[in-house]
Amino acid sequence: MRVTFTVNGREQQADDVWEGESLLYVLRERMGLPGSKNACEQGECGSCTVRLDGVPVCACLVAAGQAEGREVVTVEGLGQEGLSAVQQAFVDAGAVQCGFCTPGLLVAADDLLERFPWPTAPSDDDIREGLSGNLCRCTGYEKILDAVRLAAARRGEGA
Amino acid sequence: MDFLRPAGWAEALAAKAEHPAAVPIAGGTDLMVEINFDHRRPERLLDLNRVAELQEWEVGADTVRLGASVPYARIVAELGGALPGLARAAHTVASPQIRNRGGVGGNLGTASPAGDAHPALLAAGAEVEAESVRGSRRIPVDEFFTGVKRNALAPDELIKWVHIKRATGPQEFAKVGTRNAMVIAVCAFGIALHPDTRTVRTGIGSAAPTPVRAAAAEEFLAAALAEGGFWDSGRALPPALAGQFAELAAGACNPVDDVRGSARYRRHAVGVMARRTLGWTWESYRRGAAGSTSGEGAA
Numbered sequence: 027m028r029v030t031f032t033v034n035g036r037e038q039q040a041d042d043v044w045e046g047e048s049l050l051y052v053l054r055e056r057m058g059l060p061g062s063k064n065a066c067e068q069g070e071c072g073s074c075t076v077r078l079d080g081v082p083v084c085a086c087l088v089a090a091g092q093a094e095g096r097e098v099v100t101v102e103g104l105g106q107e108g109l110s111a112v113q114q115a116f117v118d119a120g121a122v123q124c125g126f127c128t129p130g131l132l133v134a135a136d137d138l139l140e141r142f143p144w145p146t147a148p149s150d151d152d153i154r155e156g157l158s159g160n161l162c163r164c165t166g167y168e169k170i171l172d173a174v175r176l177a178a179a180r181r182g183e184g185a
Numbered sequence: 186m187d188f189l190r191p192a193g194w195a196e197a198l199a200a201k202a203e204h205p206a207a208v209p210i211a212g213g214t215d216l217m218v219e220i221n222f223d224h225r226r227p228e229r230l231l232d233l234n235r236v237a238e239l240q241e242w243e244v245g246a247d248t249v250r251l252g253a254s255v256p257y258a259r260i261v262a263e264l265g266g267a268l269p270g271l272a273r274a275a276h277t278v279a280s281p282q283i284r285n286r287g288g289v290g291g292n293l294g295t296a297s298p299a300g301d302a303h304p305a306l307l308a309a310g311a312e313v314e315a316e317s318v319r320g321s322r323r324i325p326v327d328e329f330f331t332g333v334k335r336n337a338l339a340p341d342e343l344i345k346w347v348h349i350k351r352a353t354g355p356q357e358f359a360k361v362g363t364r365n366a367m368v369i370a371v372c373a374f375g376i377a378l379h380p381d382t383r384t385v386r387t388g389i390g391s392a393a394p395t396p397v398r399a400a401a402a403e404e405f406l407a408a409a410l411a412e413g414g415f416w417d418s419g420r421a422l423p424p425a426l427a428g429q430f431a432e433l434a435a436g437a438c439n440p441v442d443d444v445r446g447s448a449r450y451r452r453h454a455v456g457v458m459a460r461r462t463l464g465w466t467w468e469s470y471r472r473g474a475a476g477s478t479s480g481e482g483a484a
């Protein structure tokens with residue numbers, strides 16, 4: 027089947043999509059967007075997290091046909107020009123090791139910060155809960171928490 | 186494979202009538218795992234995401250009419266007052282990503298003994314409204330689970346709404362697992378005090394082939410509370426009474442040994458959760474009875 031939806035602001039189309047195929051597969055293998063990672067394929071690891079109509083979801087658990095006509099934002103859409111604030115904070119805090127979980131964490135963290143607009147800041151519990159659907163096997167999470175705190179704090183600076 | 190994408194409810198029912206073997210897909214958080222791992226290869230998928238009614242809910246005077254596809258995240262954020270038990274259960278499901286997609290209709294569709302909505306629905310009191318082109322019927326949730334991952338739906342039926350009794354007293358949900366997020370229940374327990382009818386209802390998850398109520402425990406407690414005048418006095422519950430309730434709740438289990446836990450452990454843990462959740466809800470009831478009535482429940 028043919029599937030058409032908006033990805034990072036641009037309408038994209040894929041043909042010959044198998045009906046049981048996931049949104050993740052379409053993004054990676056048919057649309058040339060390998061930022062969203064394919065790891066567990068069962069919603070456990072969060073490395074394929076994308077926004078579907080604004081809401082963070084595991085792209086591996088969305089059937090491609092369900093995305094028809096909808097809006098998808100992947101990690102590639104976060105920093106349209108240079109790095110986004112969350113991405114920069116991950117770099118500065120050293121929150122990246124092997125990097126495989128990073129795209130999913132970035133999308134989840136971006137959503138988390140949106141839900142706590144400046145001047146509110148997410149508490150550590152909020153951050154833990156907000157990122158509870160994303161597994162990292164390298165860092166022990168401390169630097170990742172640092173990165174989100176840093177990104178949250180920096181929002182005040184530019185204002 | 187075929188991908189059916191009805192634009193509305195009537196179209197969805199017509200598609201299901203024409204293709205009773207078509208497998209509905211809502212949030213996909215159960216179904217897509219099965220497809221990704223090749224455990225299931227349905228001939229037809231029936232996408233319910235475009236059916237607007239399934240995403241809606243309505244809080245009535247006595248019941249909440251919950252659309253089958255309302256995601257857990259909305260239940261947590263917006264229905265904690267009317268459905269505190271279900272909101273608490275929903276909050277324990279998986280992770281934010283999964284709670285943004287999965288909902289009660291899919292939980293009921295899968296009908297796993299470990300589904301977290303089920304103990305909360307059993308405790309609150311609920312009816313599942315199933316519909317087909319032949320008409321609609323309401324199935325009491327107590328009769329909905331017919332076996333391990335089996336439910337009472339006919340092949341041409343879809344779940345439209347779940348009608349859940351609005352809380353008139355405190356409700357709790359407890360779940361045993363190895364961590365807070367992303368955990369399938371080793372076992373779970375839901376309890377709802379119903380001061381309006383002076384009854385207590387329960388639901389047990391993951392400790393029998395289907396979700397079940399602890400009927401003997403409920404009856405014992407209702408009788409003991411009435412006899413002791415507890416609803417009126419709001420007195421503290423004697424430990425022996427809570428102990429007996431816990432024992433009867435454990436007795437309602439018919440668990441298995443599996444990778445997540447032994448049968449013996451599950452029985453024990455259900456007893457502990459029954460005692461604790463009774464303690465929490467009763468304390469909350471006493472506080473509410475002493476002051477004004479608490480509309481917020483325990484969420």
Ligand SMILES: Cc1cc2nc3c(=O)[nH]c(=O)nc-3n(C[C@H](O)[C@H](O)[C@H](O)COP(=O)(O)OP(=O)(O)OC[C@H]3O[C@@H](n4cnc5c(N)ncnc54)[C@H](O)[C@@H]3O)c2cc1C
Pocket residue numbers: 068069070208209210211212213214215216217218233253254277278279280283286287288289290291292293294295299300301302342343344345367368369370
């Ligand atoms: C990583 C992960 C963690 C999880 N953790 C938990 C957890 O902690 N607790 C828990 O309870 N569950 C958990 N689940 C399971 C799942 O998220 C829930 O069962 C959820 O409620 C399913 O809802 P859904 O809309 O995604 O269902 P889907 O996958 O879309 O459908 C599930 C089943 O229900 C049927 N169905 C869906 N809607 C209808 C309808 N309207 N009428 C008739 N049939 C219908 C489908 O055909 C399918 O058989 C987890 C899943 C994942 C991937």
